[in-house]
Amino acid sequence: MVVPAHNEAAVLDRCLDRLSGPGVQVVVVPNGCTDDTAQLARRRGDVEVVELSEGSKTAALNAGDRAATGFPRIYVDGDVVLTPGAVHRLAEALRRTGALVAVPRRELDLTGRPLAVRAYFAIHDRLPAIRTGLFGRGVIALSATGRARFGEFPAVTADDLFLDSLYGADERVVVDEAASVVATPRRTADLLRRLRRVRAGNAALRAASGGTRRADRWSWLRDVVLRDPRLAPAGVIYVGLTVLAAWQARRAPSAGWERDESSRAEARA
Numbered sequence: 001m002v003v004p005a006h007n008e009a010a011v012l013d014r015c016l017d018r019l020s021g022p023g024v025q026v027v028v029v030p031n032g033c034t035d036d037t038a039q040l041a042r043r044r045g046d047v048e049v050v051e052l053s054e055g056s057k058t059a060a061l062n063a064g065d066r067a068a069t070g071f072p073r074i075y076v077d078g079d080v081v082l083t084p085g086a087v088h089r090l091a092e093a094l095r096r097t098g099a100l101v102a103v104p105r106r107e108l109d110l111t112g113r114p115l116a117v118r119a120y121f122a123i124h125d126r127l128p129a130i131r132t133g134l135f136g137r138g139v140i141a142l143s144a145t146g147r148a149r150f151g152e153f154p155a156v157t158a159d160d161l162f163l164d165s166l167y168g169a170d171e172r173v174v175v176d177e178a179a180s181v182v183a184t185p186r187r188t189a190d191l192l193r194r195l196r197r198v199r200a201g202n203a204a205l206r207a208a209s210g211g212t213r214r215a216d217r218w219s220w221l222r223d224v225v226l227r228d229p230r231l232a233p234a235g236v237i238y239v240g241l242t243v244l245a246a247w248q249a250r251r252a253p254s255a256g257w258e259r260d261e262s263s264r265a266e267a268r269a
Helices: 012-016 037-044 057-067 086-097 115-124 128-132 159-164 188-208 219-225 229-251 262-268
Strands: 002-005 027-030 073-076 101-109 139-142 172-183
Touching (some): 002 057, 057 073, 057 159, 073 086, 086 139, 115 188, 115 229, 128 219, 139 159, 219 229
Parallel strands (some): 002 027, 101 172
Antiparallel strands (some): 073 139, 101 139
């Protein structure tokens, strides 16, 4: 198990509580942290810690891979929470099905979120690409054969989209009995920040790789709203936020990593 963690002190314990256990190797890789993420991980005593001075998720994934010894290899973002038993269910699904990669279903925490955020995810969560893709969950499990398909993680921000490009539909499995609980942004501005980051990372990966899943700009309408017209108002908000984020990204490209801090702030409260 590899857990890259950049300034995740507010949420790391709740993540690790669902990962560690007898016979489970967990490697936490604090990278470029300015908080006490590394100290918190070391105090636990049930994880291995590989600390990096550089703030880079790619570097953290590769460092964690070098320290990890077993399979399946499960990569878990430090800000997500798996449901009880999810680790074993992912491993069992890989063994039972022969798939190369397994992901849990996604559960969204929308508690107390504003209308615009709830409307966006009402559409986003129903997109076929989200239901079958390896991204947007913060958790990906690879068999030994699956991990052998590539060398080191490339220097891209869209690491989950990179993995999604490597495995066909018959090589992956979504494990409904396991869930990754993903905290959504608490404010509309935080959602826009996340959308700009995702858009920039995906665009950079697609420019560098010909095998990456292409964006389907009309899936929200064809696959979601036309199938359930009651979602039309949410669809309008979804499109509006998507277009606004794209316009903001073109107008003032970010020079750094636009991370949503609001869900982490919630954990501190």
